[in-house]
Amino acid sequence: MFRLIKKCEVAKDAWEILKTTQEGTAKVKISRLQNLTRKFENLRMKEDESVHNFYMNVMDFANSFDDLGEKLSDEKIVRKILRSLTKKFDMKVIAMEEAQDISTMKVDELIGSLQTYESSVNERIEKKNKSIAF
Template identity: 40%
Template sequence: MWNAASRLMSLVEIGFTEPIEGTILTEAQREQFDDARLKDHQVKHYLFQAIDRTVFEQILDRRTAKSVWDSLKRKFGGNLKVKKSLLNALRREFEVLEMKKDETITDYFARVMMVSNKMRSNGEEMPDKKIIEKILRTLTDKFTYVVVSIEESKDTDTMSIDELQSSLVVHEQKFRRPSNNDEDQVLNVVGRSSTNNRERGTYRGRGNGRGRTNFNKATVECYKCHDLGHFQYECPKWKNDANYAELEEKMSCC
């Protein structure tokens, strides 16, 4: 396996040269060139599979594996100035990273890790500790007490990035649950109060407040007029409509 890899690597480093047109080759030489040509195509295919599509389209016209490899080195590894410039740009991007207000923990971690991995691939030392400290510094305000808790209860020097993400996702889910529960609770309370009050109005006479629990109706919306502060059965417009209907009925009888 090692010998095979070495032979393929030699095609990348040394290259394959087609015989000059018109050269008379022996059967053995022809077989040797055919074998080398086939291996060169294989290596070039492996290189094409390993690169991004946008880069692939730029080097598609390269005829040999060596020409593809040389082009890639010039673009990404061979030019130290280009590499340094790219790394500086990534450092600036990493420095200004902050979690957006509507962003989830998972999405923010993905953004941070994408930049961090690019920096690593360009030779930057990016230990987990540095990434963890960056994330903890740049979370939104609602995670402030969570960050304090993590820093006090856990050793961020030995914590893994996956462990931090898992912990923050759990807290994020807790943030979401109370808001939904609170909303459901308010709706249930309003619904029960409205039902109870209508029942009392039916059996005890409207306006009778005996046994009624203290309930702030400031946020109650009337289903009749949609104003706040009273239930539908208490609505003045409801009473006005009822009186008007009664008057019409009397006039029709006359």
């Protein structure tokens, strides 16, 4: 990076070079945002994926948006997660949407609730599989 700004005499010039290098020009930035938005919209939880791993994927996208100057709100992230979960979470999602105000829910609150539900479902499946084995 230093090589890019070594000859700059004014901090503003150095800043503009670094900013353009990281974000790209306005057209490149818009293109990156559109591409990122498309990928984010298509993101779905895989059947064998844990809530934690899916959450990490979503947050990677949120950080990428942040890097391009677009901050995703908690509400947008919460809504994305809720509509992208696998079918085994359908009943939990319905219950949460009816019982809570999704627009004010924090992401970590949602993830904690989903992980608790996931553990419970996985425990029941494990018990069922053990009883079938005997």
